[in-house]
Amino acid sequence: MSQLVFEQFLNGIQLGMFLFLVSAGLTLVFGFMNIINLAHGSLFMIGAYSIALISGATGSFWIGLILCLPVTALAAFIIEVLIIRPLYTRDHLDQVLATFGLILFINEGTTMLMGRTPQFVDMPEALSGSVTLFGVFSYPLYRLAIIASGIIVAAILWFIITKTRVGMQIRAGTTNREIVQQLGVNIDGLNTAIFLVGAMFAGLAGAMAGPLTSVEVGMGENLLILCFVCIVIGGIGSIRGALFGALTVGIVDTMGRSFLPSILGAFLDPASASGIAAGLSSMSIYLLMVIVLVLKPTGLFPVAGRIS
Amino acid sequence: MRTTKLGLLAGLMLSATAAVAEDLKIGMITTLSGPAGYLGADVRDGFMLAIDEEGGTLGGVPVDVLVEDDGLKPENGRAIAERFLERDQVEIMTGIIFSNIAPVVAPLTLRADRFYISPNSGPSQFAGSKCHENYFVASWQNDSLHESAGINANNLGFKNAYILAPNYQAGKDALAGFKRYFNGEIVGETYTQLGQTDYAAEIAKIRAADPEMVFQFLPGGMGINFMKQYDQAGLRDEVPLVLAAPSADINILRAVGEAMVGVANTSHWNHDLDNEANKAFVASFAEKYDRLPTVYASQGYDTARLIASALKATGGKVTEDMDGFREALRAADFDSVRGPFRFNSNNHPVQNWYSRIVVEEDGEFRNKTTGIVAEDHADAYVGDCNL
Numbered sequence: 001m002s003q004l005v006f007e008q009f010l011n012g013i014q015l016g017m018f019l020f021l022v023s024a025g026l027t028l029v030f031g032f033m034n035i036i037n038l039a040h041g042s043l044f045m046i047g048a049y050s051i052a053l054i055s056g057a058t059g060s061f062w063i064g065l066i067l068c069l070p071v072t073a074l075a076a077f078i079i080e081v082l083i084i085r086p087l088y089t090r091d092h093l094d095q096v097l098a099t100f101g102l103i104l105f106i107n108e109g110t111t112m113l114m115g116r117t118p119q120f121v122d123m124p125e126a127l128s129g130s131v132t133l134f135g136v137f138s139y140p141l142y143r144l145a146i147i148a149s150g151i152i153v154a155a156i157l158w159f160i161i162t163k164t165r166v167g168m169q170i171r172a173g174t175t176n177r178e179i180v181q182q183l184g185v186n187i188d189g190l191n192t193a194i195f196l197v198g199a200m201f202a203g204l205a206g207a208m209a210g211p212l213t214s215v216e217v218g219m220g221e222n223l224l225i226l227c228f229v230c231i232v233i234g235g236i237g238s239i240r241g242a243l244f245g246a247l248t249v250g251i252v253d254t255m256g257r258s259f260l261p262s263i264l265g266a267f268l269d270p271a272s273a274s275g276i277a278a279g280l281s282s283m284s285i286y287l288l289m290v291i292v293l294v295l296k297p298t299g300l301f302p303v304a305g306r307i308s
Numbered sequence: 309m310r311t312t313k314l315g316l317l318a319g320l321m322l323s324a325t326a327a328v329a330e331d332l333k334i335g336m337i338t339t340l341s342g343p344a345g346y347l348g349a350d351v352r353d354g355f356m357l358a359i360d361e362e363g364g365t366l367g368g369v370p371v372d373v374l375v376e377d378d379g380l381k382p383e384n385g386r387a388i389a390e391r392f393l394e395r396d397q398v399e400i401m402t403g404i405i406f407s408n409i410a411p412v413v414a415p416l417t418l419r420a421d422r423f424y425i426s427p428n429s430g431p432s433q434f435a436g437s438k439c440h441e442n443y444f445v446a447s448w449q450n451d452s453l454h455e456s457a458g459i460n461a462n463n464l465g466f467k468n469a470y471i472l473a474p475n476y477q478a479g480k481d482a483l484a485g486f487k488r489y490f491n492g493e494i495v496g497e498t499y500t501q502l503g504q505t506d507y508a509a510e511i512a513k514i515r516a517a518d519p520e521m522v523f524q525f526l527p528g529g530m531g532i533n534f535m536k537q538y539d540q541a542g543l544r545d546e547v548p549l550v551l552a553a554p555s556a557d558i559n560i561l562r563a564v565g566e567a568m569v570g571v572a573n574t575s576h577w578n579h580d581l582d583n584e585a586n587k588a589f590v591a592s593f594a595e596k597y598d599r600l601p602t603v604y605a606s607q608g609y610d611t612a613r614l615i616a617s618a619l620k621a622t623g624g625k626v627t628e629d630m631d632g633f634r635e636a637l638r639a640a641d642f643d644s645v646r647g648p649f650r651f652n653s654n655n656h657p658v659q660n661w662y663s664r665i666v667v668e669e670d671g672e673f674r675n676k677t678t679g680i681v682a683e684d685h686a687d688a689y690v691g692d693c694n695l
Contacts, residue, residue: 003516004512004515004516007512007515008509008512008513011508011509011512015506111341117345117346117559118343118529118532118563120563130540130541130542137515138542140537140540140541140542143508211536212505212533212536212537213505213506213533214505214529214532214533214563216343216529217341217342218341218342219505254508254509258509258512258513261498274497275475275499277499278475278499278500279475282501
């Protein structure tokens with residue numbers, strides 16, 4: 001039993017790291033640029049489709065993984081210049097409408113180009129199979145690789161944000177954009193850079209998802225909702241919050257799915273227990289969000305003095 | 309209704325337009341988008357193949373098939389059904405793939421006094437207490453699919469099983485159906501979310517429960533994702549799977565590949581069934597669409613052929629001769645590609661279920677029929693239906 005708990009905990013961390021890859025960009029864009037980008041999930045999908053196409057054509061997962069980053073960045077650059085830039089000074093409703101339109105546009109465009117049949121990415125030879133952890137249970141190597149890539153991205157972001165000059169400007173901009181602009185920082189350049197970096201993380205997450213799940217139109221939307229939950233729990237604009245929120249959501253969701261049926265089964269008959277558990281576990285993360293928002297309305301790691 | 313409208317139209321429109329308006333309208337609400345989109349696409353393609361073979365008619369009656377995508381959302385299904393029934397005046401409704409859409413579309417259709425003929429979904433309530441004289445299922449009652457898997461699991465000698473399905477009507481029907489005939493012990497039962505893509509948590513639970521076999525009902529993309537992850541977790545060689553047709557259709561085999569070889573499953577149809585209608589169907593489907601038909605394509609084709617047989621009997625009358633058309637449908641006077649087939653008193657099929665095994669031949673992954681697990685199998689709800 002403790003072995004199962006540990007394995008599910010690992011599954012939860014893996015889901016959390018995966019959510020973090022997408023949430024990191026979302027929270028940066030929302031926190032620094034004050035833009036609600038609903039099309040962030042579309043960038044995730046673009047990453048997944050690029051790896052499916054490129055690795056399908058070249059036969060190599062790794063070439064696909066490397067090339068999907070510039071492809072996503074290019075897509076993000078076009079989106080930023082054409083759609084997002086005119087929206088900086090507009091209110092959130094306009095941003096929601098425009099980026100929701102983008103979702104429809106990108107989804108339909110992908111359907112026209114790629115068709116409705118799901119695409120598949122082959123698992124790289126080096127990461128397929130499973131490893132035995134602590135001599136007791138085997139765990140898929142690829143899922144460990146997702147955890148590792150999440151940790152690497154978190155470390156890179158931590159370094160940039162806390163140790164570099166650009167990071168200082170980002171932190172300052174998240175707190176008060178106008179003053180940073182008045183101090184002579186090139187806000188437009190920084191905006192584009194942040195949008196591209198966020199998009200590349202989403203693209204990376206999409207590419208990592210490829211070998212695990214089918215690559216299909218609309219795959220980013222469900223994920224996007226989860227990621228909004230992550231950044232709201234963590235505190236908008238905070239990378240640390242996004243990491244913490246994503247891990248919490250991942251673990252709560254996985255643990256709920258695994259253990260609620262047996263917990264409820266202790267005092268309900270099996271059929272209704274599994275029925276109620278299925279419903280409860282899909283609600284669990286939203287319940288968590290409600291609880292966090294009641295106790296800490298700005299999230300667990302609010303950005304100090306943020307003026308939005 | 310149709311004739312009065314035509315009378316008005318005739319005065320206003322060119323005769324060519326009137327001739328088009330005279331075609332019998334069939335509404336097809338099906339799932340074409342998302343990971344399960346190929347299910348609807350194959351039902352549609354099979355249906356259209358039957359029409360093409362007759363040169364644009366069914367049973368000699370010119371038909372106009374309106375196809376719309378429900379996107380696996382009941383609210384879309386409702387909107388399309390209302391439009392089909394009120395504006396387009398379709399006389400036959402068909403195409404429904406998923407059992408969360410059928411309970412929305414079927415009552416609307418039946419209330420409007422039109423015929424509902426399912427090419428796929430057969431939820432339990434409409435086979436039993438809520439059965440209706442104008443509601444037909446040409447494919448199977450949901451439970452039956454999985455009852456056949458339960459029987460197959462017994463035949464293969466499994467003593468216990470872990471079972472999982474999505475948390476919706478067809479998923480509940482699936483687990484109920486499997487348990488109805490499986491004699492062994494159920495060591496674990498899990499409902500997943502409809503459209504779930506990651507099954508890490510469920511797979512860990514299966515590993516911990518250490519069952520002799522796993523039965524899963526995860527149609528379309530869900531099954532593809534589950535099977536890939538099941539293989540990646542290294543469970544495939546440890547815990548074998550016994551599946552029903554929707555979890556082992558040819559698209560899933562193609563997508564999952566080698567990891568499916570040797571998986572036992574059951575179906576009411578397979579491409580290698582030895583009857584003339586099936587041989588002709590598989591050949592002409594492959595010729596027209598350049599791929600092997602899935603079980604869904606066979607169901608779409610059979611549904612169209614069923615409608616054709618009834619239209620031929622009534623000379624094209626549907627809503628003008630409800631009793632005649634209904635009786636003609638019930639007779640099911642056509643050669644089904646699945647072999648022996650007739651309707652039970654609840655308008656659901658009585659048919660054979662075949663055991664199959666996944667093999668690799670000519671570099672392609674296919675199902676090979678190995679025997680019959682249930683002959684003239686009727687659904688479990690027929691007794692609750694007082695038709």
